Amino acid sequence: MADAVTTSGSPDGVRLIDAGRTSPLRAQALYHGIADAMAPGDAPVMVLAEPDAPFVSVGAHQDVSREVDIQACARSNMAVIRRATGGPALTLSPNTMMVHFVLPRGRPEAGGSAVVLYGRFTEPLVRAWQAFGVPVERCAWGGIELARYRIGGVQAGVVGKAVVVGGSLVTDFDADTVVRQASLPSDQIRAQLRDLIRERLAQAGRPVDRAAVRTALMAGVGDTLGWTLQDSTLREDEQAAIERRETQMAQMRHIFAGGQRMANAGMRATGGLKLVDLVRRSAGGLVRLRLLERDGVIEDIEITGELTSLPADGLDKLAAGLVGLRRDAPDLAVRIHDRMGRFGLELPGITAAEIALALKPVTVPAGRHPLDVLFGTNPTS
Template identity: 25%
Template sequence: MSWRFSELPPQDGYHMVTSFVSVADYVSRGGKNTLMLFYSKEPFVNVGVHQEVWLEVDLDYTKSHNIPVVRRDLGGGTVVITPGEHDYFLVINQNEVPGEPSKLYSKYLSPIVDVLKDYGINATLRDQDIVVNGKKISGNGAMTYEKAVVITGNILLSLDVDLISKCIRVPSEKFRDKMAKDMRDWLTSLENELGYTPSREELNRKIKEKYESELGIKFESSQLTPEEIELWNKLAEEKRNEEWTYYRDNRHPDLRTERCVKISSSVALCHLDYKARKLLRITIKIVNKKLQEVSISGDFFIMSPNGFLDYLEDKLTGIDPNEISKKIDEVFTEKKPVIFGFTKEDLEIAFQKIIEKPEIQEVI
């Protein structure tokens, strides 16, 4: 089977997060499966599609240092992308990939694991991440787009923990110091593991060879088509729009709290962070014993259907809090979402916990 293999020059953040969309459009229309390799030419903060920026990013720091905040179309958590990464993007016809996320990651990330092992590194796949002796050296995500499945990921060549920690929102500077220490404890890089950084050319060659041998495919080196580049530039420009960057924030401007507060005898506002396989962040506003507004965010992945989270929030709005689990069951049965990071049961438990908060119980 023949795939395209494309090595591209370094890109800005807006082009980094949109490259695979134009290629997914190409693959969906019958084009060849594609592996792209390139990296960021400047630091930027990359926010997951299901996250609220204000909860995740230190906007005072990023704005004062002209560091772009870019919302991607993929789930997962907020990451700070620097030129110290080496990024790969696989775009594959959806009829050729496993439907179960864990099998998808296992099949298409194993070649990256083996590239690292070739350097004598004890790399293993853990969920959608690649770790070395328990420390993450590669973060990955997946999504469906039209008739294609996109897998994106990176290999950390070097780490700038100081910059990363300053871009992430934290409750205090003491906490930031702890976070920086924790990052050094749970992140690693090729530089840390090897004492040097391999060349990108060498990495590209090894990545190409591993995918060919392990997937039984043959690559043909190719540039993107003019149509792909035109769409790519258009999409990158759209990502600069603040309406997109702050889409989740602006969807729920009245739910910006990390506490539970009883506002009056009939109104309460409450936030809960719930750790399932991934983080669920739920904020609700109760007015006259009804859910007036609901926000669900976090670092999970929703493979399909598109727009599921907005649809779920809208369906929960206006109902009696005691009907939440029933409504969640109905929506999951109707839409049959493919989610990596939490289950329907996790979501029901998280809502039950927030409803049990004293501030909420006092108004319902």
């Protein structure tokens, strides 16, 4: 995913922009604007910011109308802001430190596959946790796990000539906030992880506050990336780019951008065209496929969801490349894989075979109920 251009020079001298507490819109726009203004020879930038109110950060490829409870957010006066990195919607609170790494695409640290990129930038966050005795581990696709349950992670994206990788840390590792922000399967699991975090923090016997967590994070960055962080301020061009991003991110058409191309597809489903909505859960997140087909042939399709796409326009290219294919083609997975390779598309945690399986029509034998086929149950005797 990195450009072929490489840059010379030491990795030392990485800029640190610590914005402290700021509005959700500003916190989200900061790293986007810095990426917009970044030139190929610029030094990497690490950006820290804490929202002064809770908000929902929506992944770049999500359909907000389907995946976020907009009415509940409105009742709670909670902003919804779309980011340029992938992944699921995240609810971030005022005691959450947003951590973003912004670096030119030609930097060595920006190179490699998505797996390599995730591992490289998840590790400093993992080490910050571990510095306080909490035994988190790095897991697949940028995840951070505790006792085998995902409690955090990073998301990646390409913005202009920059690669952006971002995550978050609770500023005092407050157990209630950590488990509330994590997608955990039950109250019992939430209680268990809450108790484990509190127990390990108490055993470590170290003060846990914003300054201590920041120091641990800086040490993790130095140890794993070899960076020497230098406090910095925004350049004029970065400030102007951030302000432009604030204007863009506040607009409804930006917030609801995902899924809009096929929003009125039902009105086109006439004269033999059928509208089909498909959903599949994969290791890389929830994938939504909305398509128009005629006699099993895809005539139009849009791909949205919690997924990450590198590069960002790769999903649109893949969707265009699926037009004309039969959903029941025996070599559909091969064809999708070929197109992903042609476009240089990485979908971390999502394979061509999974997309093909999601697209495959369900054939219902005589006497079988469709749910029997989907869930593999035996026909009623």
